[in-house]
Amino acid sequence: xxxxxxxxxxxxxxxxxxxxxxxxxxxxxxxxxxxxxxxxxxxxxxxxxxxxxxxxxxxxxxxxxxxxxxxxxxxxxxxxxxxxxxxxxxxxxxxxxxxxxxxxxxxxxxxxxxxxxxxxxxxxxxxxxxxxxxxxxxxxxxxxxxxxxxxxxxxxxxxxxxxxxxxxxxxxxxxxxxxxxxxxxxxxxxxxxxxxxxxxxxxxxxxxxxxxxxxxxxxxxxxxxxxxxxxxxxxxxxxxxxxxxxxxxxxxxxxxxxxxxxxxxxxxxxxxxxxxxxxxxxxxxxxxxxxxxxxxxxxxxxxxxxxxxxxxxxxxxxxxxxxxxxxxxxxxxxxxxxxxxxxxxxxxxxxxxxxxxxx
Amino acid sequence: xxxxxxxxxxxxxxxxxxxxxxxxxxxxxxxxxxxxxxxxxxxxxxxxxxxxxxxxxxxxxxxxxxxxxxxxxxxxxxxxxxxxxxxxxxxxxxxxxxxxxxxxxxxxxxxxxxxxxxxxxxxxxxxxxxxxxxxxxxxxxxxxxxxxxxxxxxxxxxxxxxxxxxxxxxxxxxxxxxxxxxxxxxxxxxxxxxxxxxxxxxxxxxxxxxxxxxxxxxxxxxxxxxxxxxxxxxxxxxxxxxxxxxxxxxxxxxxxxxxxxxxxxxxxxxxxxxxxxxxxxxxxxxxxxxxxxxxxxxxxxxxxxxxxxxxxxxxxxxxxxxxxxxxxxxxxxxxxxxxxxxxxxxxxxxxxxxxxxxxxxxxxxxxxxxxxxxxxxxxxxxxxxxxxxxxxxxxxxxxxxxxxxxxxxxxxxxxxxxxxxxxxxxxxxxxxxxxxxxxxxxxxxxxxxxxxxxxxxxxxxxxxxxxxxxxxxxxxxxxxxxxxxxxxxxxxxxxxxxxxxxxxxxxx
Numbered sequence: 001x002x003x004x005x006x007x008x009x010x011x012x013x014x015x016x017x018x019x020x021x022x023x024x025x026x027x028x029x030x031x032x033x034x035x036x037x038x039x040x041x042x043x044x045x046x047x048x049x050x051x052x053x054x055x056x057x058x059x060x061x062x063x064x065x066x067x068x069x070x071x072x073x074x075x076x077x078x079x080x081x082x083x084x085x086x087x088x089x090x091x092x093x094x095x096x097x098x099x100x101x102x103x104x105x106x107x108x109x110x111x112x113x114x115x116x117x118x119x120x121x122x123x124x125x126x127x128x129x130x131x132x133x134x135x136x137x138x139x140x141x142x143x144x145x146x147x148x149x150x151x152x153x154x155x156x157x158x159x160x161x162x163x164x165x166x167x168x169x170x171x172x173x174x175x176x177x178x179x180x181x182x183x184x185x186x187x188x189x190x191x192x193x194x195x196x197x198x199x200x201x202x203x204x205x206x207x208x209x210x211x212x213x214x215x216x217x218x219x220x221x222x223x224x225x226x227x228x229x230x231x232x233x234x235x236x237x238x239x240x241x242x243x244x245x246x247x248x249x250x251x252x253x254x255x256x257x258x259x260x261x262x263x264x265x266x267x268x269x270x271x272x273x274x275x276x277x278x279x280x281x282x283x284x285x286x287x288x289x290x291x292x293x294x295x296x297x298x299x300x301x302x303x304x305x306x307x308x309x310x311x312x313x314x315x316x317x318x319x320x321x322x323x324x325x326x327x328x329x330x331x332x333x334x335x336x337x338x339x340x341x342x343x344x345x346x347x348x349x350x351x352x353x354x355x356x357x358x359x
Numbered sequence: 360x361x362x363x364x365x366x367x368x369x370x371x372x373x374x375x376x377x378x379x380x381x382x383x384x385x386x387x388x389x390x391x392x393x394x395x396x397x398x399x400x401x402x403x404x405x406x407x408x409x410x411x412x413x414x415x416x417x418x419x420x421x422x423x424x425x426x427x428x429x430x431x432x433x434x435x436x437x438x439x440x441x442x443x444x445x446x447x448x449x450x451x452x453x454x455x456x457x458x459x460x461x462x463x464x465x466x467x468x469x470x471x472x473x474x475x476x477x478x479x480x481x482x483x484x485x486x487x488x489x490x491x492x493x494x495x496x497x498x499x500x501x502x503x504x505x506x507x508x509x510x511x512x513x514x515x516x517x518x519x520x521x522x523x524x525x526x527x528x529x530x531x532x533x534x535x536x537x538x539x540x541x542x543x544x545x546x547x548x549x550x551x552x553x554x555x556x557x558x559x560x561x562x563x564x565x566x567x568x569x570x571x572x573x574x575x576x577x578x579x580x581x582x583x584x585x586x587x588x589x590x591x592x593x594x595x596x597x598x599x600x601x602x603x604x605x606x607x608x609x610x611x612x613x614x615x616x617x618x619x620x621x622x623x624x625x626x627x628x629x630x631x632x633x634x635x636x637x638x639x640x641x642x643x644x645x646x647x648x649x650x651x652x653x654x655x656x657x658x659x660x661x662x663x664x665x666x667x668x669x670x671x672x673x674x675x676x677x678x679x680x681x682x683x684x685x686x687x688x689x690x691x692x693x694x695x696x697x698x699x700x701x702x703x704x705x706x707x708x709x710x711x712x713x714x715x716x717x718x719x720x721x722x723x724x725x726x727x728x729x730x731x732x733x734x735x736x737x738x739x740x741x742x743x744x745x746x747x748x749x750x751x752x753x754x755x756x757x758x759x760x761x762x763x764x765x766x767x768x769x770x771x772x773x774x775x776x777x778x779x780x781x782x783x784x785x786x787x788x789x790x791x792x793x794x795x796x797x798x799x800x801x802x803x804x805x806x807x808x809x810x811x812x813x814x815x816x817x818x819x820x821x822x823x824x825x826x827x828x829x830x831x832x833x834x835x836x837x838x839x840x841x842x843x844x845x846x847x848x849x850x851x852x853x854x855x856x857x858x859x860x861x862x863x864x865x866x867x
Contacts, residue, residue, distance in 0.1 A: 010761070221736045221737055222734070222735045222737060223727040223736075226727060229715075230713045230716065233715040234713040234714065236710050237712055237713050240702060241696075242696040242697075351763070355766050
C-alpha cells in the first residue's frame with residue numbers, strides 16, 4: 001500500500017505538511033490584511049511587525065512574557081481540543097475560567113494553615129473542579145436531551161460573569177480595598193517563581209509538562225482519542241462500535257470545563273495574586289480560536305497558543321512604538337479565525353489530491 | 360459536426376483519458392456516444408471507470424485528454440452547472456438531498472427560475488402535478504428524512520426531470536429499489552425516452568441491463584471493451600466481456616445445513632414509523648441457530664422499521680423480542696456488540712463508517728480494545744495487522760491504509776463494512792442489502808462469507824430487495840407485507856408464489 005517509489009514522504013507526513021501549510025497561509029493572510037489596516041492607521045507595517053517580533057520573542061524577557069500570556073490560553077485550548085474533537089462546542093470556557101479563578105481567590109484565603117506544597121495543588125484542583133461543575137448542566141442536557149451545547153454553554157458564561165461579579169462586590173470583596181476584588185493572597189499561597197527576576201511561575205509548566213504529553217498520548221495514541229473522533233464524525237457508527245455516546249459527551253465537556261477552570265486558578269495563583277473580573281482579557285474565547293487554529297491537535301494547540309500569546313504581547317509593543325491601536329491584536333485574531341476556516345476548506349480540497357484515489 | 364447530428368448522436372465522447380492525482384489511470388482512450396431517444400447502458404465491474412466517465416460527462420470531473428460533443432457542439436465543462444445548462448443531469452449513487460427540507464423544497468432547490476419569495480402551497484402543487492405527469496407519485500410536503508431509500512431516489516429522479524434535463528445519467532439507479540419499484544422506474548424511463556429524452560444507465564446488473572437497454576457499452580479496467588446493440592448481446596457474453604476471459608467465478612456451493620434451536624424469537628412486535636403510523640403490525644418471527652432467514656418484501660412494507668428496532672435505533676411500541684431466552688426489547692446500538700451480533704447497514708455512510716477517519720481505524724473500530732494495551736494505548740502494529748486482515752477479506756482497494764474512508768468508492772466502503780462485520784465472528788448477523796453496489800466477483804465472495812457463517816452455526820437475517828439473492832442464500836424465506844409476515848417459504852417453492860405474496864400479501 002506504500003507510495004510508488006518516487007515519493008519519500010508517508011501519507012501521514014504529507015497530510016501533516018498540508019495542515020501546516022494551510023495554517024501558515026491563514027496567519028500570513030491575516031497579517032497581510034492587518035498591514036493594510038496598519039497603513040491606514042498611518043504607520044509603517046514593516047516597522048510595526050518588527051516591533052511585534054521584538055515584543056513577543058525578540059528577547060528573553062519578552063519570550064517569558066509571551067509564555068505567561070500563552071499559559072491560560074494553552075490550558076483552555078487543550079481542554080477545548082478534546083471537546084471539539086467530538087464536535088462538542090463548548091463556547092463558554094471564559095465563564096468556567098472566571099469560576100475557576102474565583103475558587104482559587106477564595107480558597108487561597110482559607111487554606112493558610114496548610115503547607116504550600118499541599119495547598120497550591122489542592123487549590124488548583126478545586127478551581128479545575130469549579131470549572132467542570134459550571135458545565136455539568138449543559139453537558140447533561142446535551143447528553144440526555146440533545147440540547148444544543150453552543151447555546152447552553154454561552155448562556156452559562158453570562159451567568160458566571162454576573163455571579164462572579166456579585167461575589168466580588170459582595171461576599172468575597174476585600175473589606176479594605178477600593179475595587180471589587182478579593183484580598184491579596186499571601187506569598188506562600190502563590191505558585192513559586194522558577195526563573196528569578198521574571199514572572200516565569202510554576203504554573204507555566206502545567207500545560208507544557210502535564211497536559212501536553214497527556215493529550216499527546218490520549219488523543220494521538222489511545223482508544224479514547226479514537227472514540228472522540230468517531231463520535232465527532234459519525235455518532236451513529238460510533239454507537240455501533242460500542243461507544244457510549246453519553247459518557248463521551250459528558251466526559252469531554254467536563255474535561256474542557258476543568259481545564260478552563262484550572263486556567264483561571266493558575267492565572268490567579270501565578271500572576272494576579274487575587275481574583276478580579278479582568279484577570280482574563282477573553283482567554284476563554286481566544287482559546288476557541290486557538291483550538292481551531294491548532295486543528296485540535298495536542299502539539300498544534302500548544303504552538304498556536306504561543307503564536308497567539310506572542311501576537312497579543314507583540315501588538316502591545318507595536319501600540320507603544322508605532323501608535324497602532326492595541327485593538328489591532330484582536331482584529332488580527334478575528335481575521336485568523338476567518339482565514340483558518342478558509343484553511344480548512346483548502347485542506348479538504350487538497351487532501352483528496354494528496355490521498356489519491358482508487359476507483 | 361452536423362454529421363454527428365444527422366447520425367442521431369446527441370452526445371459523443373472521443374478519446375477520453377483520465378489520470379487521477381497519484382498517477383491512477385482511471386480511463387484510457389475511451390469513446391462513448393449516446394443517440395437521441397435511446398437508453399444506453401454502461402456496464403462494468405467496480406473500478407472499471409464507469410462512474411469516472413459519467414462524472415466527466417456531468418461536469419463533475421475534467422478529463423485529462425479527449426473531446427466531448429453535446430448536440431453537435433464541442434463543450435468543456437468546469438462544473439456540473441455547465442453540464443446542466445446543456446441539459447445533462449445525473450442521479451448519483453449517494454443522494455444529494457437535504458434531509459430537513461420537504462420533497463417540494465428539495466426538488467426546487469437551486470432552480471434558477473424560482474421567484475425570490477416562496478409560496479409553499481403553490482410550490483407543492485406544481486411539484487405534485489409534475490410528479491403525476493411523469494408517473495412518479497410523491498407527497499410533496501413529506502419531510503425528506505422520513506422517506507425510505509427508494510423514495511429518496513425517486514425524488515432525485517424527479518428533481519432531474521423537473522429541471523428539464525433531456526440527457527439523464529443514472530449511477531446504479533436500481534441498487535436500492537425493490538422489484539416493483541424497479542419495474543415502474545423502467546416504465547418511466549421508457550416513456551421519457553419515447554418522448555425524446557435520452558438516458559445513460561450505469562450498472563453492473565446484467566439482467567437489468569438486458570431488460571432496459573437499447574445499446575450497451577462494456578468497460579473493463581478503464582478501457583472500452585465493446586459497444587453492442589441489445590440484439591447482439593446475451594447474458595453469457597456480457598459476463599465474459601465484463602469480467603474478462605477465464606475469470607468467471609462459479610457461485611459458492613451450498614453446504615450441509617445443521618439447524619439448531621430458536622435463537623431469536625419475535626412475538627407481536629409493533630413499531631411506529633416517523634410519521635406515527637404503525638409500520639410493523641404484530642410481527643411474529645423465529646430465527647434458528649445455523650440458518651439464513653431471508654426477509655423478502657417490496658420496499659416500504661416495514662422491513663426498515665423492523666431492522667431499526669432490532670439494532671436499537673427505534674423503540675418498539677409493543678410485543679417482545681427474545682434472544683437466547685432473554686428479553687431484549689429496546690436495546691441500544693452498542694449492546695449489539697456485547698450480545699455478539701453484527702450489523703451490515705444499508706445506509707453505509709450514515710451508519711457503517713466514520714468517513715473522516717482512516718481506513719485502518721474504520722476496519723478496527725469494533726475491536727479497538729483488542730489492539731490496545733491495558734492502558735488503552737493503541738499498538739500501531741496490531742492495528743495495522745488487524746486492518747490488513749479485514750481489508751483482505753473482500754479485497755478493499757484503497758490508496759493507502761491511512762487514507763480517510765470518505766475517499767473510497769461506494770463499493771469499497773461496502774467491502775470494508777462486510778469484511779469488518781464478518782471478522783467479528785458474530786453469533787447473529789443482520790445484513791441489510793449486503794451486496795448493494797458490489798460487483799459480481801465480490802457479491803459471490805460476500806455470499807460465500809454469509810454461507811460460511813451459517814455453516815459455523817451463526818444465524819443470519821438477510822434483508823434484501825433483491826429476490827434472486829434471497830432465493831440463492833436463504834434456508835427459509837419470510838415475506839413481509841404491510842408490516843406483517845405474510846408467509847414463510849422454502850427457497851424451493853415456486854418463485855411466482857413468493858412474488859404474489861410480496862405483492863398481495865396473505866393468500867386465501
